[in-house]
Amino acid sequence: MPLKDYPDHYDAELALKLYDLRRESVMRESRAAINATFLPTSWEDVLAITKPDHPLNAPFRQCATYWEMVYSMARHGVMHAEFMMESSGEGLLLFSRVEPWLEQYRAHVGNPLAFRNAEWISKESELGRTVAERFRKRMQAHLSANASKA
Template identity: 40%
Template sequence: MERMLATPADAEIILKLYQLRTETLMREARAWMTGEFWPNTPEEFFAVAQNPADPHNAFFRQVVTYWEMGAAMVLHGAVSAELFVDCNAEGFFILAKFSHMLEAIREKMPTFMNKTSELVNRFTAAAARYEAVLKNVEARRRALTAK
């Protein structure tokens, strides 16, 4: 990726994205998604992701669509890819968290985390960030399994 300076408008978008992440319900949804939801099988994943009756389904949808929106902004040129990647790891964390069953997920949900995946495939900095996060996620999954 060619290194480019971010603009003040890019910085405003990043700050707005951060501000949205601090909203009370969003913080609760993110805490659940990153800390509590660790499905081991596609069935466990779909029990929440495709079940509107599950009390955490809205949290799941809120967090995934938030990060996909951010990735789409980068892909469409609305915000600097380098700045976005430097300031955000959570979207990559979520993609990495489900990487062990991503193929099965996309059989039923073909667009699941597509924008974040495209970001990883298109930008070297995003790929490097994803790989670093993936190692952490794999270690966390092993620790959870060992309990």
């Protein structure tokens, strides 16, 4: 399916619905937990969150699948990518935290398509590239600061 050339009122309706879904109480709690406390510094940190008994496992799964659903709408031409990215950059924050270990993560969970849509939007959308690069710089600074502590 071709990508949309311009946003229309359907894109606006989807953007509003996606915003409503982000405000749902469990989703809000999951986003807050992941954004504030999931700051991996190693593959072991990423691996730990995949364990069912990890306190951030459920929030991680909820956030990752939500953002993958959102970004799939752009990848498949359901929603205009640039318009969507104007209000949906947060998912690239999570992606930037997993990206340094993405291949290991995919192999470990047995899903070569994990974070496929976030990866796509971070490369194929102009605004997605800009947002992803900003989050990558933050992640690199985080990793560098923790490497100097070791």
